Amino acid sequence: MKETSVVTLARHVVEEERKHPEATGAFSDIIHDIALAAKVISRKVNMAGLVDILGRTGETNLHGDSVQKLDVFADEVIFKAMDHTGHLCCMASEEHPEVIPIPERFPRGKYVLLYDPLDGSTNIDVNVSIGTIFSIHRKVSDGDHGCLDDCLQVGSRQLAAGYVVYGSSTMLVYTSGAGVYGFTLDPSIGEFLLSHPNIRIPEEASRTYSINESNHPRWRPAQKRYMDHLKAQGDLSSRYIGSLVADFHRTLLKGGIFMYPADSKSPKGKLRLLYEASPLAFICREAGGAATDGRRNILDLKPTELHQKVPLYIGSKDLVDKAGDFLSGDSEI
Ligand code: P6P
Numbered sequence: 001m002k003e004t005s006v007v008t009l010a011r012h013v014v015e016e017e018r019k020h021p022e023a024t025g026a027f028s029d030i031i032h033d034i035a036l037a038a039k040v041i042s043r044k045v046n047m048a049g050l051v052d053i054l055g056r057t058g059e060t061n062l063h064g065d066s067v068q069k070l071d072v073f074a075d076e077v078i079f080k081a082m083d084h085t086g087h088l089c090c091m092a093s094e095e096h097p098e099v100i101p102i103p104e105r106f107p108r109g110k111y112v113l114l115y116d117p118l119d120g121s122t123n124i125d126v127n128v129s130i131g132t133i134f135s136i137h138r139k140v141s142d143g144d145h146g147c148l149d150d151c152l153q154v155g156s157r158q159l160a161a162g163y164v165v166y167g168s169s170t171m172l173v174y175t176s177g178a179g180v181y182g183f184t185l186d187p188s189i190g191e192f193l194l195s196h197p198n199i200r201i202p203e204e205a206s207r208t209y210s211i212n213e214s215n216h217p218r219w220r221p222a223q224k225r226y227m228d229h230l231k232a233q234g235d236l237s238s239r240y241i242g243s244l245v246a247d248f249h250r251t252l253l254k255g256g257i258f259m260y261p262a263d264s265k266s267p268k269g270k271l272r273l274l275y276e277a278s279p280l281a282f283i284c285r286e287a288g289g290a291a292t293d294g295r296r297n298i299l300d301l302k303p304t305e306l307h308q309k310v311p312l313y314i315g316s317k318d319l320v321d322k323a324g325d326f327l328s329g330d331s332e333i
Helices: 009-017 026-046 069-082 121-126 213-218 221-233 244-254 273-286 317-327
Strands: 056-060 066-068 088-093 111-119 130-138 160-166 170-175 180-186 191-196 208-210 256-260 290-292 312-315
Touching (some): 026 130, 026 160, 026 170, 026 180, 088 273, 111 121, 111 273, 121 130, 130 244, 160 244, 160 273, 170 244, 221 317, 244 273, 244 312, 273 290, 273 312, 290 317, 312 317
Parallel strands (some): 088 111
Antiparallel strands (some): 056 066, 111 130, 130 160, 160 170, 180 191, 256 312
16 A cells, blocks of 8 residues: 555644653644634635625724724634633734633633734735734643733743645644644645645745835834845845735745834834744744844743734844844844
């Protein structure tokens, strides 16, 4: 019997779990439940142009971003996929100002889920790839209920991190600290199939730099000097989608650097540490890349607020390190 090459996400997670005798299966369940939520969101995203869920709800989220109906849908799908499982002590979402408790009627567990339910949602109406980002920590507080301290953990303590990119295909990419694995959804059978085993960020020449250059007037001099340096190298193409998950996914697979710097309008940058920068930094490190705030490793930053922002330089280690060389003298970071 020929060895099957079809490895489902479920099979992969079980095989990874077998490498850890102490594993209880809870983590495998969490990844499975996230994948289920991703399938439901993917179906809705792919129908967005056909069903009355485009456009805005008329509300704005805590960050002042207009909330699109798919944002709300994705947030609810993830919460309802996870709230009853007994594996989580609490959750935190970009769409909620405070920590989300597990409803009293359900058991609580020893893990914490932080998530951005639908990042890049301003691109929904123009059919550009969007994504879900998630980060899993172990509960650190005493008692049965999770709390803010369980969410405000340094990125290096993450147990797992991943994203789902809803693009030309739907892919789930995750790491649990032993490599980065990519699974592509086959909608005809409703399974995520291993398509990108052990992703490593390449050093080859098809690398890109990715940044919103319209912000150039607001950049600090050190940022401008680094951009001039990158362009002078002549071996990087410029690509910017404006959807973090899509821009990061390309950077992970092709190499290069994605930047969202601090600037005079956003002194802490725009992206959030807990459920954007930190999980992507964990994935990038596991793929042989690096991620900083311009000077410090993202995974070393101790969060102080649930929705705190951070400048982000992420991608090929040589390019991220070089950014640090230019920016390290910038005392304003
Ligand atoms: P700008 C999308 O709104 C988002 O949060 C990220 O997905 C993306 O990387 C960034 O903002 C784009 O921001 O200022 O370039 O439009």
